[in-house]
Amino acid sequence: MQSLPRRLGVAVVVAVIVVFLSIKLNTFRDYQIAEIAVEVTAVAGLTMLTGLSGQISLGNGAFMAIGAYTTALLLLHLSWPFIAVLVLAGAVTAAAGAIFGVAAARLRGPYLAGATLMLGVALPSIAYAYQSIFGGDQGLNVAFTTPGFLGANFPLTRWQAWVSALVALITLVLLANLSYSRIGRNWRAVRDDDVAAALDGVNVAAARILAFVVSATCAGLAGALLAIVTGLVAPGAFTITLSIALLTAAVIGGLGSLPGAVWGSLVIVLVPTYVTDVATSHGLSSSVGSNIPVAAYGAVLILVMLVFPQGIQGGLRRLLTLFTGPGPKTRTWHTAPTPPETSSADQAQASHHEKEGTS
Amino acid sequence: MKRPNRLRWQAAAIATVAALGVAACSSSSSSSSSPSSGSSSAALTASAPGITSTTITIGSHQPLTGPAAPGYDEIAPASAAYFAYVNANGGVYGRKIIYKYLNDAYDPTTTASVVRQLVLQDNVYAIFNGLGTPTHLAVVSFLNSEKVPDMFVASGCECWNDPTTYPETFGWQLDYVREGKILGQYVKQHFAGKKVAYFYQDDEFGMDGVKGLEDEIPASMVVSKQSYVDTNVNIAPQVAALRASGAQVVVSFSIPAFTALLKLNSLKLGFNPQLVVSNVGSDPITLSGLLESFAKQGGATVNGNALTNGIITDDYLPSAGDTTNSWVQLFTKVHNQYDAKAPLDGNMFYGMAAAYTFVQAMLKAGRNPTRADLTSAVEGGLPQGPMIAPFAYSSSDHLGATGAFIGVIKNGVEVQQGPIQVTDTSATGAITTYTGTEQQAPASGIPSP
Numbered sequence: 190m191q192s193l194p195r196r197l198g199v200a201v202v203v204a205v206i207v208v209f210l211s212i213k214l215n216t217f218r219d220y221q222i223a224e225i226a227v228e229v230t231a232v233a234g235l236t237m238l239t240g241l242s243g244q245i246s247l248g249n250g251a252f253m254a255i256g257a258y259t260t261a262l263l264l265l266h267l268s269w270p271f272i273a274v275l276v277l278a279g280a281v282t283a284a285a286g287a288i289f290g291v292a293a294a295r296l297r298g299p300y301l302a303g304a305t306l307m308l309g310v311a312l313p314s315i316a317y318a319y320q321s322i323f324g325g326d327q328g329l330n331v332a333f334t335t336p337g338f339l340g341a342n343f344p345l346t347r348w349q350a351w352v353s354a355l356v357a358l359i360t361l362v363l364l365a366n367l368s369y370s371r372i373g374r375n376w377r378a379v380r381d382d383d384v385a386a387a388l389d390g391v392n393v394a395a396a397r398i399l400a401f402v403v404s405a406t407c408a409g410l411a412g413a414l415l416a417i418v419t420g421l422v423a424p425g426a427f428t429i430t431l432s433i434a435l436l437t438a439a440v441i442g443g444l445g446s447l448p449g450a451v452w453g454s455l456v457i458v459l460v461p462t463y464v465t466d467v468a469t470s471h472g473l474s475s476s477v478g479s480n481i482p483v484a485a486y487g488a489v490l491i492l493v494m495l496v497f498p499q500g501i502q503g504g505l506r507r508l509l510t511l512f513t514g515p516g517p518k519t520r521t522w523h524t525a526p527t528p529p530e531t532s533s534a535d536q537a538q539a540s541h542h543e544k545e546g547t548s
Numbered sequence: 549m550k551r552p553n554r555l556r557w558q559a560a561a562i563a564t565v566a567a568l569g570v571a572a573c574s575s576s577s578s579s580s581s582s583p584s585s586g587s588s589s590a591a592l593t594a595s596a597p598g599i600t601s602t603t604i605t606i607g608s609h610q611p612l613t614g615p616a617a618p619g620y621d622e623i624a625p626a627s628a629a630y631f632a633y634v635n636a637n638g639g640v641y642g643r644k645i646i647y648k649y650l651n652d653a654y655d656p657t658t659t660a661s662v663v664r665q666l667v668l669q670d671n672v673y674a675i676f677n678g679l680g681t682p683t684h685l686a687v688v689s690f691l692n693s694e695k696v697p698d699m700f701v702a703s704g705c706e707c708w709n710d711p712t713t714y715p716e717t718f719g720w721q722l723d724y725v726r727e728g729k730i731l732g733q734y735v736k737q738h739f740a741g742k743k744v745a746y747f748y749q750d751d752e753f754g755m756d757g758v759k760g761l762e763d764e765i766p767a768s769m770v771v772s773k774q775s776y777v778d779t780n781v782n783i784a785p786q787v788a789a790l791r792a793s794g795a796q797v798v799v800s801f802s803i804p805a806f807t808a809l810l811k812l813n814s815l816k817l818g819f820n821p822q823l824v825v826s827n828v829g830s831d832p833i834t835l836s837g838l839l840e841s842f843a844k845q846g847g848a849t850v851n852g853n854a855l856t857n858g859i860i861t862d863d864y865l866p867s868a869g870d871t872t873n874s875w876v877q878l879f880t881k882v883h884n885q886y887d888a889k890a891p892l893d894g895n896m897f898y899g900m901a902a903a904y905t906f907v908q909a910m911l912k913a914g915r916n917p918t919r920a921d922l923t924s925a926v927e928g929g930l931p932q933g934p935m936i937a938p939f940a941y942s943s944s945d946h947l948g949a950t951g952a953f954i955g956v957i958k959n960g961v962e963v964q965q966g967p968i969q970v971t972d973t974s975a976t977g978a979i980t981t982y983t984g985t986e987q988q989a990p991a992s993g994i995p996s997p
Binding site: 330 | 661689
């Protein structure tokens with residue numbers, strides 16, 4: 190995918206498929222579509238941060254909490270229209286991401302992971318400390334209804350699915366643009382060798398902070414969507430488990446790949462429900478059945494890492510090259526140097542392929 | 549080249565290790581169902597969502613894993629056991645009850661998701677005994693907007709009693725305000741002049757309980773109030789504060805895991821106040837097991853029953869240890885037949901008693917009930933069944949049990965002290981001794997319509 194029109198084209202096709210599915214499937218599937226869209230929005234931001242700029246975050250669940258609480262408070266006290274709420278939720282988390290990014294830009298690897306882990310654990314606890322504002326353990330209820338023009342009988346879950354999917358798609362298109370702009374190239378340069386990037390005139394700190402801001406904004410938007418989809422914002426939703434699930438989805442899908450973010454989100458949302466249904470129909474005891482979904486989730490992660498070290502998207506790409514004959518060598522990483530034996534024609538093709546990769 | 553690869557593996561390794569860690573201690577989802585074949589009658593119709601001519605499908609959200617799971621994960625299997633017993637003995641007007649309970653791990657967001665699955669995908673007739681205050685609050689608006697009967701929430705929050713906003717929602721167990729009042733009166737009468745402290749869960753459960761306590765215990769007696777959140781098991785600071793306050797009596801509105809933590813943290817500090825614990829967190833068998841397993845994790849060995857000795861609590865159901873009681877005999881029989889993994893304890897008794905009340909309500913709702921028939925049947929009042937005091941159900945009152953007795957734990961068994969007392973939820977409402985008689989369990993084990 191090389192240009193904005195093509196990306197928009199793909200987005201429109203996906204939007205049509207989502208609308209079609211949401212009408213064809215039952216209302217619980219609509220709810221799941223909404224859940225997937227929330228996950229995609231958050232994971233896409235994280236996969237940019239980790240895959241492109243090379244920073245790990247175990248704290249994006251906390252940014253989701255900021256977005257979700259902002260949404261709940263605005264809807265509750267000021268009754269703003271949702272679109273305005275969404276913009277402000279994104280802006281507030283962007284600011285939080287910038288503040289944290291300034292600190293994070295100085296840290297690497299496990300130190301950065303540790304700092305973001307702290308953010309992920311500590312921030313949601315603020316909701317317990319200021320009960321009168323954030324509602325404590327019980328959280329805040331969010332009222333979200335279908336707009337009048339759709340008629341009284343329009344299912345709320347379908348409307349939630351549409352809104353969430355729309356926001357997720359817009360986010361994906363914007364991120365794809367960003368990824369192939371100068372900013373995206375700077376991120377890759379910083380990730381691969383920050384000294385070389387700095388020598389080339391890239392402001393390393395600014396690039397790192399910007400990546401944090403972008404990823405936090407996506408998490409904030411996802412949090413806002415989560416608030417209207419579940420109708421409740423409570424600290425129990427933003428535990429460290431959530432941050433880990435986001436990172437897991439990014440890794441399973443393929444770090445740095447936007448389609449990978451979609452695959453990863455599908456796995457994270459659908460596998461537990463599917464495994465539960467299977468466990469139920471086989472009449473497993475509740476102590477076994479209730480732990481199987483998490484075990485399955487771990488098994489999927491291990492399996493994907495063993496079979497497709499590049500994540501699902503990397504695996505798909507490899508399969509594709511198997512069918513299209515001995516084409517360009519599969520990239521091991523976005524900017525993996527082309528092996529010396531590859532001809533220059535292959536190189537050209539490879540770099541073209543790289544751009545195709547995120548379609 | 550090197551750094552990205554290393555980074556990717558770092559990310560993968562962190563995610564893997566973390567996911568495995570999480571897998572070890574929490575999770576999502578399970579259910580159980582009863583066989584769904586059986587006799588059909590020509591008069592039986594599919595009168596409502598979830599009801600066919602042969603089955604009634606109901607659903608629930610339960611903490612089968614997570615902080616609230618110890619003890620509470622026994623409730624739904626016990627309810628399922630009672631439904632299996634009813635199904636094997638003719639069902640409800642010939643229909644079998646299919647009970648599908650899903651794990652929400654006591655996380656409100658998961659509750660929102662699994663309850664939507666039950667209502668929107670599995671088309672349950674009603675939600676039965678959804679467990680937990682913060683969890684059920686996440687779905688109460690949804691259930692009422694979908695007009696799904698929300699029967700017998702497994703929480704004593706006063707918040708279920710709002711017939712105008714939540715016409716579909718009904719409590720069942722003794723509410724925490726009444727419970728707080730009954731416990732508070734006992735403390736006031738038996739520990740006059742002593743220093744009293746409160747330890748409570750920082751949500752509607754704990755706060756309703758404290759509200760009831762404050763109605764009875766004069767503020768001058770109270771030296772400290774400490775709260776905890778169920779996601780943080782480090783309660784050492786709160787226990788240190790309780791000890792520092794010099795409290796001689798600690799009244800605790802806590803779930804079983806946190807009652808056990810309170811006791812163990814107190815022991816560590818050599819702090820040994822008289823514990824008065826809400827029924828919610830005082831089942832002796834559950835508590836004793838938790839005390840032993842928590843102590844073992846900390847590298848110590850304790851005798852659970854010895855530690856629970858002397859804890860004062862209250863109960864609105866007959867004590868599971870009272871083998872002469874007809875309900876205990878009935879539920880022991882059902883338990884041994886359908887759910888005999890562990891000895892019958894208070895949580896299992898609770899699950900079966902709630903299931904009994906549900907069958908009672910279904911029978912009253914009629915042969916071919918709509919959803920509205922069930923709610924109006926309950927609003928018309930129900931016989932108390934296994935409860936020791938009457939239900940409050942009416943069109944203006946959606947709370948359940950109205951009274952309890954005080955009990956003391958002796959050798960792992962709750963022993964009744966004094967009479968059954970009934971009261972209301974108002975601050976000035978008197979606490980009176982219940983003079984009516986308790987109901988006996990029917991010989992068939994199944995309520996009559």
